[in-house]
Amino acid sequence: MNSTNIELDITKAASSKIDQVDFDNLQFGKVNADHMMYCDYKDGEWQTPKIVPYGPMEFEPSAKVFHYGQAVFEGMKAFKDENDEVWLFRPDQNFERINKSSKRMAIPEFPKDYFFESLKTLLELDKDWVKKGEGNSLYLRPFVIATENGVSASESDEYRFMIITCPAQAYYNKPIKVIFAQEYSRAADGGVGYAKAAGNYGAQFYPTKLAKAKGLDQIIWTDASSHEYLEEAGTMNIFFRVGDKLLTAPTNDRILDGVTRKSIIQLAKDNGVEVVVEKVSVKEIVNAAKKGELKEIFGAGTAATVVRVDGFEYDGTYHDLPTINEPYGTFFKKALQDIQYNRVEDPHGWTMKAF
Amino acid sequence: MNSTNIELDITKAASSKIDQVDFDNLQFGKVNADHMMYCDYKDGEWQTPKIVPYGPMEFEPSAKVFHYGQAVFEGMKAFKDENDEVWLFRPDQNFERINKSSKRMAIPEFPKDYFFESLKTLLELDKDWVKKGEGNSLYLRPFVIATENGVSASESDEYRFMIITCPAQAYYNKPIKVIFAQEYSRAADGGVGYAKAAGNYGAQFYPTKLAKAKGLDQIIWTDASSHEYLEEAGTMNIFFRVGDKLLTAPTNDRILDGVTRKSIIQLAKDNGVEVVVEKVSVKEIVNAAKKGELKEIFGAGTAATVVRVDGFEYDGTYHDLPTINEPYGTFFKKALQDIQYNRVEDPHGWTMKAF
Structure with missing residues (x-):
């Protein structure tokens, strides 16, 4: 990907959890790589994307996502070739679609450079989590959730865009x-x-x-x-x-x-x-x-x-x-x-x- | 309500926030009373309901509610009469409906005694938040969210049932x-x-x-x-x-x-x-x-x-x-x-x- 002028705010994990993972027996979506991205929308704009160690976050019980399902997501995969290069497949399509989904759900669209720079940074940091071999990939889950607090049924004025990642084998292994x-x-x-x-x-x-x-x-x-x-x-x-x-x-x-x-x-x-x-x-x-x-x-x-x-x-x-x-x-x-x-x-x- | 044999696990707020609230200028759903209830479903059953001070909670970003909208809610109100007694209006209907909603969303049904004992306890603890006078009420928001971690699109095996409450004036004040x-x-x-x-x-x-x-x-x-x-x-x-x-x-x-x-x-x-x-x-x-x-x-x-x-x-x-x-x-x-x-x-x- 082309580099951009976006500066992400990066906090690296103190140590990797990768040695604790059995890559031959992965349950889809259950294990997360070391890092995740989040980016908050407030005061009418997307703030600086942050890369942090994957882990729990605090939310108020009145956050709108819990009540009104104002949330969208994407599914993408990164693949590693025989030369240890990591590849994305048609990521432009996923980027366009998450914004199309967001529009229908009254969620503000996410900037393209934030999206690609975040993916690039996450994949570089967690490249060891992308395994070679047929069916192996790092599943990427961008998603957006409504984070404004308050149980009134109207669109949120605050959101969180996140990307979490999960090492994956083939999703269905039989017909x-x-x-x-x-x-x-x-x-x-x-x-x-x-x-x-x-x-x-x-x-x-x-x-x-x-x-x-x-x-x-x-x-x-x-x-x-x-x-x-x-x-x-x-x-x-x-x-x-x-x-x-x-x-x-x-x-x-x-x-x-x-x-x-x-x-x-x-x-x-x-x-x-x-x-x-x-x-x-x-x-x-x-x-x-x-x-x-x-x-x-x-x-x-x-x-x-x-x-x-x-x-x-x-x-x-x-x-x-x-x-x-x-x-x-x-x-x-x-x-x-x-x-x-x-x-x-x-x-x-x-x-x-x-x- | 009749008393039951349910023992709730209660942690009272150290002090009330009620003096900080302008009850004449409430924005619907924005202010929460001092306490909330939550009850987790795991290992195939609903655990003991807990009453705790209202506040943020930790969730993993991979919690299913964020990705698949597996969540339902109810809306109820408690009213105070001239003798300072607090009343609910047809709460049996809301109880039945949240379980009907849950069933359609593949969420396990919630026990009736847990529901009513929790309401009773919350309302007794926060009775000062129910204001007398036309249009005034304490809005009650029971809801259930899917809390299992893991981004695979199938029903969760863990849930959180919650009740949060908000003092309310009339919802729409004009035609x-x-x-x-x-x-x-x-x-x-x-x-x-x-x-x-x-x-x-x-x-x-x-x-x-x-x-x-x-x-x-x-x-x-x-x-x-x-x-x-x-x-x-x-x-x-x-x-x-x-x-x-x-x-x-x-x-x-x-x-x-x-x-x-x-x-x-x-x-x-x-x-x-x-x-x-x-x-x-x-x-x-x-x-x-x-x-x-x-x-x-x-x-x-x-x-x-x-x-x-x-x-x-x-x-x-x-x-x-x-x-x-x-x-x-x-x-x-x-x-x-x-x-x-x-x-x-x-x-x-x-x-x-x-x-």
Whole structure:
């Protein structure tokens, strides 16, 4: 990344916790690297970003984030290549999206130079936490929370932007089973579904818990009005392969504009795979499954990269997906990871050296 | 309230802050009484509730509430009568509703005896913070937040239930202007609109900010699918008086089942006012306004009690509401407050002596 004139306020950890971590048995999101960034918004502006040792912070119980869910986040990953260089994947997309999310949630936008300088500094300080090897990464979690004290339901006038980081292995290590939503919904037209707003996630936990009780892992959400169109999974966008065509829903105000999703659409075009970005009807997919034409479903997201779906439940019937040779999912996962770990050329300029 | 066998863990404030508070100039939700309650859920159960001096608490930045909005709340008020007795208004309704909200948000339900014993203890300790006089109350804010550390998008296995309290005057002291939603939405069918989930509120701040920029105070939300039916305002249910009939939308999975709303419906029946609890169409209301048959709109909620709407914008046109004699809104506000302040008989057993 280019250097800027931003001066961060840096307090280094007295010692590293890295030796206490078993990197072969990481639970996603549970372990934090040594440092974090926080930056407060007050008196109408973002103050100097601070890098400090990761640890608890004090908040008043009346802070608005606890009551009104005025909070947004992002998910990104840093990858280490064979030469120990650390890379980010399309961080400009995450930066743009967190501000898009913030705007919808009435949170002030964050300055670009603060964002990139903070990432750079954190990754340089904690570079040993970024492990080499397939599936390994340092997961980066930028987020913004409303910190004004006071339980009145209006937007906060104080915020905290933070970046915390967690060493990660692959998010899902086996294929998942899903259910197509018929009762519950994730987002309304005119709502906040397209934003990475905190409340979008908490609202999915209960329906997902019901799905898990039936032995299913995730829900593929459908449109709230008719439940006739497949939209996205809770933490991933979703692709369907019917014959040799790859189908995925267009983004709209209910669907998150995923970075992995748009990268796969581009990679499909690069590799001569026909991609159809149109509303995907439940009927069409169920019929394709019945006729044996539905060859694959896979999810795509930063945490998961690409995850194979091996079957779906709809209307009380479970449909197994076939095991096929050379699945698109595997192909795109490898193509993405080759770029992310700097193992191949990067024709679209997606990667950025971290420091 | 009945006494129970619950032992709370109580740490009293060394001294009271009450003398520092200007009770004639309170900003809603900004000042907290001396004590608060918190109760942690871990290892599968709610621990002993603790009463402690109000103040900041430590949270890890990876606590799930900051990332996934897994949080719910309630709003209640305690009133002081002329004999210095402190009363709660239908607290059973708030207790039931917070557990209903919790269930939808995959949060474990809170025990009834913990809830009531905590309220009783807090109100007894901080009884001087409940001021006599019209519009004065101690606002009570029970809430639950997900406190497990770890940025993976699934329900927390640790929670904190809290009650904080704020001395309050009337929430809105003047009539408000509203806009009927045509673009943005509050809740989806199959979503969490009926729950007091934190994210429902944060999601309204941006559209409300746009409304405020046009000189309007609040949005009356319509159904997300068609925007043809009027549902609720952000922090209130909503009533329309057409001729002498009182109309309000039935509750559904998008609309909060308000305690003030259901109390007004009962009071209307008690007083021979015809109440129609049916879908209220935008067309019907706009036509009634044009014909001069729309006599009143008012909002009803715990924070606001009853607030008069003096006009609404729809489709770019602002419709003024007439000033009428003996408005229903004023009548119901007085009828409610007479019960809340223990000035009249309470035929439905709505009030409960706090301690």
